Amino acid sequence: MQKHMLKNLSPGNIFSSVLEINEMLKKMPQRLNKFLYLLSNNKLRIKVDTIDELRLTRDLQKIANRITLGAILASLIIGAALLMNVKTEFEIFGYPGFAMLLFLFAAGCGIALAINIFLYDEWKRTKKKPPSILN
Structure with missing residues (x-):
């Protein structure tokens, strides 16, 4: 387990993880605003696939x-x-x-x-x- 964690702690993996987190944090306010807008205007839709x-x-x-x-x-x-x-x-x-x-x-x-x-x-x-x- 420790060997696996040490492999994942390479500088390349850490840098790509930081970039992904940065991208997520940049888009979060826009996504949160859109979600809250849809929720407040009763336009939020949930798609559920069910049996007939x-x-x-x-x-x-x-x-x-x-x-x-x-x-x-x-x-x-x-x-x-x-x-x-x-x-x-x-x-x-x-x-x-x-x-x-x-x-x-x-x-x-x-x-x-x-x-x-x-x-x-x-x-x-x-x-x-x-x-x-x-x-």
Whole structure:
């Protein structure tokens, strides 16, 4: 530590430090006057870079909706699997009809969710407008 301090105490380093302090002291009154003027006239501005809260909450809402839809689809699949053991007269492909309808509905919703995630989010990343299915 002492060796490092002795290196920094060379005449060249001391002279450059004195010049920097001199320059700072010359500019200080002007900077202080400008600061006090802005402060007294209520024109002082502070720039703060923050995250985009609106986008963050929108994206978190989208994530929560997808998780919820996934949980609902999982419960439909589990319910349909439990209903597979119930014998009924209504059958589709030799399986209980209501259970098969639940499976098909869950599969359709899952495919729609996957398409939404892969296609719509890709268009959003590339800033292109997604194609409209209704037009």
